[in-house]
Amino acid sequence: MALLEFLIAIFGATMLLLFAVRMVQNGIERMKGPEFKRILTNAKNPYRAALAGTAMAVLLQSSAAVAILTAGFSTGGVLSIAMGLAIILGADVGSAIVVQILSLDLTWLAPVLMGVGAWLYLKFNGRNIRQTGRIMLGISLIIVALGFLRDAVTPIKESDLLPAMEAFLEADLVLAFLVGMVLAFLMHSSVAAVLMIAVVSAAEAISQPVGIMLILGANLGGALVPVWITRAMPIEARRPVVANVALRGLTAAFIATLYAYQLIDQWVHMLPSLVLVHFAFNVLLLLYLPFTPWIGSAVERAMTNGKGDHPTPMAERSLLDENALDSVQQSLASLRREVVRMTNISEQMIRESLAWYLCQKLPNFEQLERESNLLHNAGQAVRLYVTRMPSKEMTKAQFRRLRDLADYALSIEASTAILSQRLEGVIRAQHARNLYFSESGAAELRTIAEQCLHNMINSYELLVNEDIETAREIFRDKDELGMLVAKSRKKHLLRLREGLEKSIATSEQHLESLAALKELNAQLVSIAYPILKREGQLLQTRLILDGKGQEL
Incomplete structure (x- = not known):
């Protein structure tokens, strides 16, 4: 005993x-x-x-x-x-x-x-x-x-x-x-x-x-x-x-x-x-x-990978299993694995792009283009796969999970578009014209980029565990990043009023970077919304209501 x-x-x-x-x-x-x-x-x-x-x-x-x-x-x-x-x-x-x-x-x-x-x-x-x-x-x-x-x-x-x-x-x-x-x-x-x-x-x-x-x-x-x-x-x-x-x-x-x-x-x-x-x-x-x-x-x-001193290439093979379409559970599992694969590719792209703001490292544009095509093809395959899944046999919970995964796949694609169409353009323009942000502006963008990476990691973890506390934390972090962007925009405008040369020269790139990072973060953390809504953790509206429950 x-x-x-x-x-x-x-x-x-x-x-x-x-x-x-x-x-x-x-x-x-x-x-x-x-x-x-x-x-x-x-x-x-x-x-x-x-x-x-x-x-x-x-x-x-x-x-x-x-x-x-x-x-x-x-x-x-x-x-x-x-x-x-x-x-x-x-x-x-x-x-x-x-x-x-x-x-x-x-x-x-x-x-x-x-x-x-x-x-x-x-x-x-x-x-x-x-x-x-x-x-x-x-x-x-x-x-x-x-x-x-x-x-x-x-x-x-x-x-x-x-x-x-x-x-x-x-x-x-x-x-x-x-x-x-x-x-x-x-x-x-x-x-x-x-x-x-x-x-x-x-x-x-x-x-x-x-x-x-x-x-x-x-x-x-x-x-x-x-x-x-x-x-x-x-x-x-x-x-x-x-x-x-x-x-x-x-x-x-x-x-x-x-x-x-x-x-x-x-x-x-x-x-x-x-x-x-x-x-x-x-x-x-x-x-x-x-x-x-x-x-x-x-x-x-x-410890060599047999391919020289280059990073191991991202797996290009789709994880969507055609043989699993007869089973609701197996097809959902296959879809989830493919969305996780998309997040891995997306994470590599985001880290590569944001390295410019973190340590002034120029991204590999050829690799970004290749991975962008991979994600675009994966997104198309996901949409096609979803239409062929046995949705009529699904329970309400399974159908919600299907919808959440499909929506997040779209968000990952959207984040790729932000990288390739907006941030990549800013980085190319700065590099071509040899422009650098002011010391204060660079510090602000670095902080926002770090917060964006942090939110990205938490969001990808949420895709796997669906933890309600993590979802709440991500939602708070989204609002905090929005405040960081607003403060940086205000400080940048003050620097313009003071006539700081570097701020004037990079004003367009600074403001575009702020807008793109905020939009990128919104796409990354979108996985938290359906979880919070399902658990009754979101208000219906943020508008102030009058005494009769009507919007003011």
Whole structure:
């Protein structure tokens, strides 16, 4: 019975810990997500890149999240392998700092954060204020979860079970290393895994040698998580995370071997806690920073796609299954897969185009034209496929889903037209005439482009999960982008009145960019409307009504 109670308590505390870490991460991403790419891609040397990675991991409380972001930015060559690896090495130090902070006795802080966080989240409508409340709630739940873990371990350490398990692992330190690796991988969070190991160790439920081997294994297991998540991404995205695993795995295995043979045990035992062992290990890995260019070159030679150093081409084969037309469920699934494929092509096009506003990188116009044709053909195929689906046999819910998918396919096509007919024209004109926005104007457009990319990612996630909270968040972000556009237009007109030369020269391009980005964002987030309407989350009209319910 004691064993069952222990397992239930450990399971509940672990799930709460993972949920809380994810809650903090989501809050930070939603509040500052559009700025992350600028922070990570502005680094000009490995040391600044590592510092950026450290700061990002402290904010997100997850080195894996930073590694996945880095992998995404590496697609298309925005980040080199060397800079990406440096960011990830720094992020691991950042997550170790988070572990250091959370391992302190902060039980007194939990009710304060919980009360203030809940008040901010429930009583305010501003996005940043609500996300600040979410972050505070998440941190308080992390503290509570760690308290649950301590309470769960304390009674069981007096039994025969835990000492027997600990003795088994101490007799085979290689197994302890593997257990730590598997634990961190399954939890998908090295922060949560290390905190759990540290709590168990602090309760004297495991010996220091076992704890050290678990920590070393958890460091490798945490690095494997981004590799698993990015396994389907282009090879450019996978290179930095694979390089990190190689360095981390070799270093962890080397140190574990030295420790197992008692060659460095005196130095390691000088560290007073396992969290300091974890921190020291990640700081040690920074010794690789000066060598990241050579490591990057070696990884690039080892990981080739057989087609030179070009991005992997977008899949051109339609996912519409003609054989599925006899079944409502299968044809809907086929349609959904094709719309997801269209979003992938659209995302590649949007990232390529908006790179001009984010980092002054000229897009590949030939690639954009090719992908535009792909989307146009896919849109035509979707419309034809919809007419042949067995709509008479559908339930109301299935027919709504069909309509929503078809409408969103049209929105994706419309977004392509905005890119090719409006933004591409602006970029070509600026490049041909060697025109550049003013510093203030460029910053405004960059912020709007970042917000547009952020909304695009959330919208594509909504296509898969149909989460009502995500839909509400997207709707708020749409209004926020509209306010950013209005403020930028007003500031631009003020700059024109002041006679700023660059603003006058690029006035047409600036205003056209604002209008196009706003329209592009409206098309991207249109997937949220049917979900909100279906759930009764939208008002019928925004017009003020008089006392009789008539429009004024």
